[in-house]
Amino acid sequence: MSRLLPFFGFMLLVALFGFGIWWNTGHDPQAIPSPLLNKPAPAFTLPKLYEPTVTVSKSDLLGKPYLLNVFASWCVECEVEHPVLQAETPTLGVLLVGYDYKDAPEDAKRWLFEHGNPYGLLIADQPGQTAIDFGVYGAPESFLIDGKGVIRYKHIGPLTADVVATELKPAIAAVLKESP
Amino acid sequence: MRHRLWILLVLLAFVGVLHAQAIEPMPFTNHAQELRFQQLTAQLRCPMCQNETLADSNAPIARDLRNQIFQQMQQGKSDEEIKQYLVARYSDYVLYDPPLKAGTVLLWFGPLLILLGGAGVVLMAIRKRSRTAMAAENLSDSEPTEHGDDW
Numbered sequence: 001m002s003r004l005l006p007f008f009g010f011m012l013l014v015a016l017f018g019f020g021i022w023w024n025t026g027h028d029p030q031a032i033p034s035p036l037l038n039k040p041a042p043a044f045t046l047p048k049l050y051e052p053t054v055t056v057s058k059s060d061l062l063g064k065p066y067l068l069n070v071f072a073s074w075c076v077e078c079e080v081e082h083p084v085l086q087a088e089t090p091t092l093g094v095l096l097v098g099y100d101y102k103d104a105p106e107d108a109k110r111w112l113f114e115h116g117n118p119y120g121l122l123i124a125d126q127p128g129q130t131a132i133d134f135g136v137y138g139a140p141e142s143f144l145i146d147g148k149g150v151i152r153y154k155h156i157g158p159l160t161a162d163v164v165a166t167e168l169k170p171a172i173a174a175v176l177k178e179s180p
Numbered sequence: 181m182r183h184r185l186w187i188l189l190v191l192l193a194f195v196g197v198l199h200a201q202a203i204e205p206m207p208f209t210n211h212a213q214e215l216r217f218q219q220l221t222a223q224l225r226c227p228m229c230q231n232e233t234l235a236d237s238n239a240p241i242a243r244d245l246r247n248q249i250f251q252q253m254q255q256g257k258s259d260e261e262i263k264q265y266l267v268a269r270y271s272d273y274v275l276y277d278p279p280l281k282a283g284t285v286l287l288w289f290g291p292l293l294i295l296l297g298g299a300g301v302v303l304m305a306i307r308k309r310s311r312t313a314m315a316a317e318n319l320s321d322s323e324p325t326e327h328g329d330d331w
Contacts, residue, residue: 002308032227032273102240128244135269137227137241 031156034135041068041143041151042133049100049108049122056123058149065152065175066095067168068143069119069159070131072103073111075139081158082115088164089118094144094172097121101139102128144168146175206250213253220259221246223277227270234274 036042045057069085071078089096098119100108105124112122125131134143144153153171155163208214221235228239234246245266252262266274278284 032271035268035271128240129248132244132248132269135227135271137270 028157032135032137034151034154036135036151037154039151041145041149042130044130044133046099046123046125046130049098049105049124052105052124056121061095061097061145062149063147064095065144065146065172066097066121067092067172068097068099068134068145070099070101070134070136070139070141070143072101072139073107074103075101077158078140079115081140081160082118084159084161084164085118086116088159088161092169092172093176095120097123099131100124100126101131101136102126142168144171144175146178206246209254216259217250217253220262221249223275224249224263224266225274225276227274233276 041058043058045055048054048056071081085096096119098112098117098121100122103124103126105126108122108124112119128136134141138156140158142155142159143151146152152175153168155167159168206214206217208217218235222233224234224245226232226234226237226239226242226245228241229237232239232242234242234249248265249262252265257265263275272278272284278287280288
């Protein structure tokens with residue numbers, strides 16, 4: 001028995017390392033759990049990308065749920081996400097609001113011209129201060145905000161077809177069931 | 181010798197340049213505030229880059245957060261208030277020093293548990309050895325074994 005003790009100790013370490021590997025492949029260690037989940041979205045007032053003199057605020061969007069998608073022309077992962085948004089937007093059932101993050105408006109417009117524009121509404125946060133209130137630390141990030149202005153779901157990193165089908169769409173269905 | 185000193189000076193100058201690029205100067209009102217700022221940002225973690233503090237990171241978000249912290253300092257907010265502000269947005273992740281709460285009990289006391297466990301194993305091993313040693317002594321009282329006084 002006591003001779004096997006080092007072996008058991010070794011197996012324990014193997015199990016620990018195995019768990020570590022499994023844990024780190026199963027979840028994104030960079031994804032920060034948002035403390036804003038299921039809390040009211042921060043108030044914001046931001047200009048429209050194509051009409052900078054017109055501002056959109058949180059209260060303007062109350063009443064109907066929407067998906068706020070943080071993107072930028074400098075964001076490499078956004079290019080990965082964009083085809084998914086293009087394909088999925090018509091069947092999402094909620095307004096897709098584009099949140100142009102820390103971007104020169106001309107660059108954003110050119111990027112949207114090149115890649116297509118799936119957004120129903122586009123707002124621009126060039127200084128990036130409002131994004132701090134949302135806990136944004138990189139693009140792309142997506143927030144599902146319900147009719148009462150509460151953040152119901154958040155995804156960090158590009159939305160993939162898989163994430164849309166298994167996470168986003170069920171979350172949208174739940175929100176729509178409450179406030180059609 | 182003088183030659184070497186020159187090389188050292190030139191290298192040091194480069195260090196200065198690198199540092200200046202990473203952290204842009206801020207209009208602090210006094211030196212105490214600057215020290216406080218450096219201390220606070222060194223305790224906070226950049227959300228974008230796991231292994232860098234807000235003080236070190238050159239990521240755009242770190243720069244924005246440094247500006248935010250600077251502005252809040254000018255408004256007279258305390259360190260605790262500024263930390264609360266960041267935690268409300270980026271969760272405990274931004275704190276390098278995790279707070280003691282239900283979810284972090286294992287993190288705080290896990291090492292102690294492992295230490296106690298290790299001490300237990302050692303204690304058991306010692307007891308067992310002394311017991312077997314005693315048994316061996318009883319068996320061969322007249323001729324002490326070579327390993328008799330291992331412990």
